[in-house]
Amino acid sequence: MTRAIxxxxxxxxxxxRAVLDDxxxxxxxxLHCLGDIIGYGPNPRECLDLVRSFEICLLGNHDQAxxxxxxxxxxxxxxxxxxxxxxxxxxxDPANLERLKFLAxxxxxxxxxxxxxVHGSVRxxxxxxxxxxxxxxxxKIQKIFAMIPRYCFQGHTHVPGVFTSDCxxxxxxxxxxxxxxxxxxxxxxxxxxxxPRDNDPRACYLLLDDExxxxxxxDYPWRTTRDKIRAIADLDDFxxxxxxxxx
Ligand code: ZN
Numbered sequence: 731m732t733r734a735i736x737x738x739x740x741x742x743x744x745x746x747r748a749v750l751d752d753x754x755x756x757x758x759x760x761l762h763c764l765g766d767i768i769g770y771g772p773n774p775r776e777c778l779d780l781v782r783s784f785e786i787c788l789l790g791n792h793d794q795a796x797x798x799x800x801x802x803x804x805x806x807x808x809x810x811x812x813x814x815x816x817x818x819x820x821x822x823d824p825a826n827l828e829r830l831k832f833l834a835x836x837x838x839x840x841x842x843x844x845x846x847x848v849h850g851s852v853r854x855x856x857x858x859x860x861x862x863x864x865x866x867x868x869x870k871i872q873k874i875f876a877m878i879p880r881y882c883f884q885g886h887t888h889v890p891g892v893f894t895s896d897c898x899x900x901x902x903x904x905x906x907x908x909x910x911x912x913x914x915x916x917x918x919x920x921x922x923x924x925x926p927r928d929n930d931p932r933a934c935y936l937l938l939d940d941e942x943x944x945x946x947x948x949d950y951p952w953r954t955t956r957d958k959i960r961a962i963a964d965l966d967d968f969x970x971x972x973x974x975x976x977x
Contacts, residue, residue, distance in 0.1 A: 734762070737884075737920045741772060745948075770925060771959070779829070791856050809964050849886050895916075929977055
């Protein structure tokens with residue numbers, strides 16, 4: 731049965747709704763989220779409520795930052811993390827306790843048959859970035875591949891694409907007909923729903939069945955999200971402005 735794999739929603743409710751509508755139209759009911767449900771964006775509570783029913787949901791570094799103090803964040807990201815925490819700690823919202831409990835119980839990895847799911851990388855599930863340019867760091871890629879049982883799905887960089895064990899990186903544009911799973915190991919970045927950074931502003935997610943993966947891009951009203959971010963003093967305008975460019 732086909733799965734829809736989402737990551738890095740980052741409190742962007744407009745993007746998440748557009749993606750969920752697209753998934754619904756396809757009749758797909760197996761949903762996974764690879765972390766960073768919240769952080770940066772203006773609707774953390776609403777996004778958490780939508781993701782809670784997913785079959786698999788992992789902890790991302792920004793989800794963790796809402797629970798504990800952020801480490802290694804830029805000043806802007808740190809401010810956003812503290813603002814996000816405030817939204818989840820307001821006692822006037824009785825559902826917040828359940829939301830915090832949900833976050834606190836999220837796992838860092840999930841393995842389901844040949845499929846391994848993480849936020850960052852198999853080596854450091856919460857925090858390690860594997861960027862497209864890392865294909866020139868053969869040592870890094872090979873070390874990570876050595877830890878992958880078969881297929882590893884991840885997010886964190888917000889840059890979608892398929893890494894092969896012979897150090898190639900295939901962007902979604904290189905794979906218009908999707909990618910057929912074979913006997914080779916793969917590391918697959920599913921991209922970002924709420925803050926894409928591959929110069930395509932459309933929300934990104936991945937469809938996966940036992941034989942094939944396919945990237946999907948979905949238009950959403952990013953101006954609405956941008957304007958919400960601009961209206962919140964603790965969220966840098968840049969966090970809204972970058973949605974227009976997808977970077
Ligand atoms: Zn992220």
